[in-house]
Amino acid sequence: xxxxxxxxxxxxxxxxxxxxxxxxxxxxxxxxxxxxxxxxxxxxxxxxxxxxxxxxxxxxxxxxxxxxxxxxxxxxxxxxxxxxxxxxxxxxxxxxxxxxxxxxxxxxxxxxxxxxxxxxxxxxxxxxxxxxxxxxxxxxxxxxxxxxxxxxxxxxxxxxxxxxxxxxxxxxxxxxxxxxxxxxxxxxxxxxxxxxxxxxxxxxxxxxxxxxxxxxxxxxxxxxx
Amino acid sequence: xxxxxxxxxxxxxxxxxxxxxxxxxxxxxxxxxxxxxxxxxxxxxxxxxxxxxxxxxxxxxxxxxxxxxxxxxxxxxxxxxxxxxxxxxxxxxxxxxxxxxxxxxxxxxxxxxxxxxxxxxxxxxxxxxxxxxxxxxxxxxxxxxxxxxxxxxxxxxxxxxxxxxxxxxxxxxxxxxxxxxxxxxxxxxxxxxxxxxxxxxxxxxxxxxxxxxxxxxxxxxxxxxxxxxxxxxxxxxxxxxxx
Numbered sequence: 469x470x471x472x473x474x475x476x477x478x479x480x481x482x483x484x485x486x487x488x489x490x491x492x493x494x495x496x497x498x499x500x501x502x503x504x505x506x507x508x509x510x511x512x513x514x515x516x517x518x519x520x521x522x523x524x525x526x527x528x529x530x531x532x533x534x535x536x537x538x539x540x541x542x543x544x545x546x547x548x549x550x551x552x553x554x555x556x557x558x559x560x561x562x563x564x565x566x567x568x569x570x571x572x573x574x575x576x577x578x579x580x581x582x583x584x585x586x587x588x589x590x591x592x593x594x595x596x597x598x599x600x601x602x603x604x605x606x607x608x609x610x611x612x613x614x615x616x617x618x619x620x621x622x623x624x625x626x627x628x629x630x631x632x633x634x635x636x637x638x639x640x641x642x643x644x645x646x647x648x649x650x651x652x653x654x655x656x657x658x659x660x661x662x663x664x665x666x667x668x669x670x671x672x673x674x675x676x677x678x679x680x681x682x683x684x685x686x687x688x689x690x691x692x693x
Numbered sequence: 694x695x696x697x698x699x700x701x702x703x704x705x706x707x708x709x710x711x712x713x714x715x716x717x718x719x720x721x722x723x724x725x726x727x728x729x730x731x732x733x734x735x736x737x738x739x740x741x742x743x744x745x746x747x748x749x750x751x752x753x754x755x756x757x758x759x760x761x762x763x764x765x766x767x768x769x770x771x772x773x774x775x776x777x778x779x780x781x782x783x784x785x786x787x788x789x790x791x792x793x794x795x796x797x798x799x800x801x802x803x804x805x806x807x808x809x810x811x812x813x814x815x816x817x818x819x820x821x822x823x824x825x826x827x828x829x830x831x832x833x834x835x836x837x838x839x840x841x842x843x844x845x846x847x848x849x850x851x852x853x854x855x856x857x858x859x860x861x862x863x864x865x866x867x868x869x870x871x872x873x874x875x876x877x878x879x880x881x882x883x884x885x886x887x888x889x890x891x892x893x894x895x896x897x898x899x900x901x902x903x904x905x906x907x908x909x910x911x912x913x914x915x916x917x918x919x920x921x922x923x924x925x926x927x928x929x930x931x932x933x934x935x936x
Contacts, residue, residue: 476737484782497863505779533867533910534874534905534906534908534910535885536873538879538905538906538909541885542906545902549696557727636769639771640769640771640875643877643878650769650775652922654775663775663779663780664779667772667775667779668776668780670772671768671773671776674767674768675764675768678767678768679763682767
């Protein structure tokens with residue numbers, strides 16, 4: 469068959485601009501929300517208050533046991549009902565694709581970041597906590613000023629690697645017909661009947677970006693050693 | 694705001710007029726398991742080869758394995774699924790491509806191939822890490838005894854490495870089960886797709902996804918339990934995992 473570069477030339481700027489912007493925005497915001505929520509979940513799992521620890525562990529294990537696609541469907545249908553319940557509306561609230569996707573990825577990713585942060589917190593030596601307590605710090609001060617900054621720093625490469633996974637996983641919002649990078653390219657592909665060209669283009673762009681990102685993470689890791 | 698819960702929906706006949714919704718769900722589970730297992734066999738075989746190549750002294754082989762791993766790790770699974778389903782049949786000679794597209798189970802075959810390659814890259818990383826984790830003396834001792842390199846891998850390095858990488862391999866196996874849901878984008882009616890179909894036919898959103906979730910969790914628990922038994926049986930004597 470003829471490989472038609474022209475369809476890529478005609479549409480790449482548009483697909484990258486609308487699609488990739490959506491994908492990157494979702495990735496960055498979900499990472500920020502996921503790390504914060506994941507850290508709170510990790511603290512909950514490590515908490516001495518057992519019901520809280522069990523609840524957090526249950527959530528993390530449940531999310532990690534089901535496929536992301538299923539979780540996307542869950543939240544896509546669940547979030548409007550939840551929002552209606554929260555604000556006391558009679559009808560399910562229209563949340564919109566971006567917000568629905570952002571909430572999904574934040575909640576999903578939080579379970580994975582939680583386990584990373586739990587490992588990071590667990591690796592901090594007990595003496596650090598004792599020292600903080602001896603200085604008269606309360607629990608939140610000790611966590612906020614002593615433990616979490618070190619855990620975050622130590623786990624940075626792992627957190628970033630997980631974020632590359634998130635960047636790839638965001639492509640799955642395709643199942644909601646959302647205009648992410650894959651969605652935008654698929655639209656052009658179907659409109660022009662050029663599936664081969666557009667999907668190859670998507671693969672190449674992802675490959676280059678992910679290779680660059682992982683090389684960056686590797687450099688970061690080496691620089692710290 | 695009210696939602697009409699109806700758990701009895703699973704006993705009702707689905708629009709195909711033959712199967713109940715419950716049978717639809719179970720058929721989905723069957724496709725999920727079949728796809729994951731077939732993909733897993735392929736992933737283990739290719740992953741072991743690439744993983745071994747990654748640890749060999751020959752630089753070209755190591756680099757080829759590294760390139761293989763990077764290729765399959767740096768493109769999202771969904772995009773790889775589309776490449777195998779839409780792009781590869783067009784690049785093959787016309788007759789082969791047409792044959793592939795006309796296969797009655799084309800989505801299943803495509804999903805197995807795609808998941809097999811995708812997962813093999815991850816397996817390769819684990820296998821290579823397992824071999825690297827062995828004390829360097831193991832390989833040297835095996836070679837000093839007069840074993841050839843293939844013999845050293847077969848009789849010494851791999852049996853040891855397999856036991857070390859069993860836990861990460863178990864989580865890769867759980868991943869391939871979850872990842873098989875991506876195949877719904879190319880038309881494979883596995884568990885997640887069945888749940889979505891039930892929701893679309895019956896409008897019972899929460900029951901459909903709850904049932905699918907319970908089935909995924911059950912499969913997870915079963916695999917984890919099985920792996921724990923296997924791990925205890927294979928634990929290296931003298932290591933922390935052994936009794």
